[in-house]
Amino acid sequence: EAGVTQFPSHSVIEKGQTVTLRCDPISGHDNLYWYRRVMGKEIKFLLHFVKESKQDESGMPNNRFLAERTGGTYSTLKVQPAELEDSGVYFCASSQAFRGLNTEAFFGQGTRLTVV
């Protein structure tokens, strides 16, 4: 069974440009999460989809970030326009149960974004 996959693995863009990150969750997983780790800091929650609906987007830093999950399958995270402080590793995770006691989230390898 394929795990969570993220594209691209690395992206280097100039300040002011647009970048779109993609996440393909494990098939059948309704929950999809985006997280971000800025260098040397904790991994921070960005948002949570249940199927195609945004369940919680309280972690989105500002309106330059737009996440979508069309049809409840893969998700995209667009940063437009990118700023230097957006650099970091963006992780996607998916899980099957909702509010389950032993829900395990499976993570992708992450996308390393560098804004120069």
Add this chain to the structure above:
Amino acid sequence: GNSVTQMEGPVTLSEEAFLTINCTYTATGYPSLFWYVQYPGEGLQLLLKATKADDKGSNKGFEATYRKETTSFHLEKGSVQVSDSAVYFCALSDLRDDKIIFGKGTRLHILP
């Protein structure tokens, strides 16, 4: 709000040394606690977990016990190997929502 604090790294040990990575948490409810590991070039993997007080999670020789009285979930291994070199993240999840709250991560280097 909920938070996780873990010891700063990097931690450098010789092979076969004893490892402890400290983790403490703050939570308003009754969280589940986790240790995740990220090996070089790979994604985050769940290493072990505990869902209630006094539970012990274990995997690959690593152990951590959910201590409610000290709000801690320290990671231990009796004899580390070079292959254990990675970044370790302590985390918690509250049943009231589905967010996982992570610590800053501790980079571990094991020298042969």
